[in-house]
Amino acid sequence: MNEELKEVVGFLRAYIELERESGTAEFFGAMAPKDDSVKAHIGQDLEALKKEVALCANCDLSATRLNVVFGSGDPKAELMFIGEAPGAEEDIQGLPFVGRAGQLLTKIIEAMGMKRSDVYIANILKCRPPNNRIPLPTEILACEENVRRQVEIIKPKVICTLGKFASQTLLKTQTPISALRGKFQEYNGIKVMPTFHPAYLLRNPQDKKLVWEDMKKVKKELKLPE
Ligand code: URA
Numbered sequence: 001m002n003e004e005l006k007e008v009v010g011f012l013r014a015y016i017e018l019e020r021e022s023g024t025a026e027f028f029g030a031m032a033p034k035d036d037s038v039k040a041h042i043g044q045d046l047e048a049l050k051k052e053v054a055l056c057a058n059c060d061l062s063a064t065r066l067n068v069v070f071g072s073g074d075p076k077a078e079l080m081f082i083g084e085a086p087g088a089e090e091d092i093q094g095l096p097f098v099g100r101a102g103q104l105l106t107k108i109i110e111a112m113g114m115k116r117s118d119v120y121i122a123n124i125l126k127c128r129p130p131n132n133r134i135p136l137p138t139e140i141l142a143c144e145e146n147v148r149r150q151v152e153i154i155k156p157k158v159i160c161t162l163g164k165f166a167s168q169t170l171l172k173t174q175t176p177i178s179a180l181r182g183k184f185q186e187y188n189g190i191k192v193m194p195t196f197h198p199a200y201l202l203r204n205p206q207d208k209k210l211v212w213e214d215m216k217k218v219k220k221e222l223k224l225p226e
Helices: 003-021 025-031 034-054 088-093 100-111 137-154 163-171 198-203 205-221
Strands: 079-083 120-123 158-162 185-187 190-195
Touching (some): 034 137, 079 137, 079 163, 100 198, 120 137, 137 163, 158 205, 163 185, 163 190, 190 205
Parallel strands (some): 079 120, 079 158
16 A cells, blocks of 8 residues: 555544544444444433523423423333423422332333333423422423423334323324323324323223223334233
8 A cells, every 4th residue: 555545544544433433423334333322322412401401491480390300211212201290209309200100100111021211201391380280381382392302312113191281292182181092193203102191090090901001002013022
C-alpha cells in the first residue's frame, strides 16, 4: 500500500470509529455492535427526556407534586403499560405503580411470564393530581406530549393502556373502557390493547378474568410462550 492510500485508510478508520462513538452506528449495519449501541442510544434519549420533564411546569400540578413520576423499566421493552396518573405512594417514591394497584399490575405482568423489569411502565400524567382526583382535560393536554415522546423513543411492539383515561387519551376517543377493552387498536403505528385499570380490578375482582383474556392477546401478539 502506498503512503497516500495508507493515509486514506487510516482516515476512514478514524472516521468510522468516531461515528460509532457518537451513536450513529446504525448506519454501519453489520460492522457496528448494533444491539448494544442502539440500546445505549435509547437509554440516553429517555434519560434526556426524563431530565427535561423533571423541570416541567406546564400545569398547576407542578406546584403540588413531591416528585415527577416519569416512568420505569426497560427502555428497550417490547411491551409498555400506560396508566392514568401517580397516586400518593408514586408521588413519594417518584416511581409508577408502586401502591396497591401497582402490586396487582406486577402480578399481572408475572402471570404473563415476565418481570416488571422486562416491560416499561408510565402514566399519561407525570404528576399526582391532589387527593387522587381524576385528571383535568387541561392537565392531559399539557402532559400528552411527554408520553408521545416516551413511546417514540421506546418504540414498544405493544402498548397496554390501563383504564379509561389512558385508553381514551391515546386513542382519541370518548368510547367507554368497557367497550374499548380487549380489541387491538393503533397509536402512531403501534398496537394498543386497552384494558381495565388495576385499581378498578381491586374494586371489581370479578373482572380480572376479562383482563386476563386481554393479556393473552398481548402475549400472542408478542409471540410469548403460552
Ligand atoms: N394508578 C395509575 O394510573 N398510575 C400509577 O402510577 C399508580 C396508580
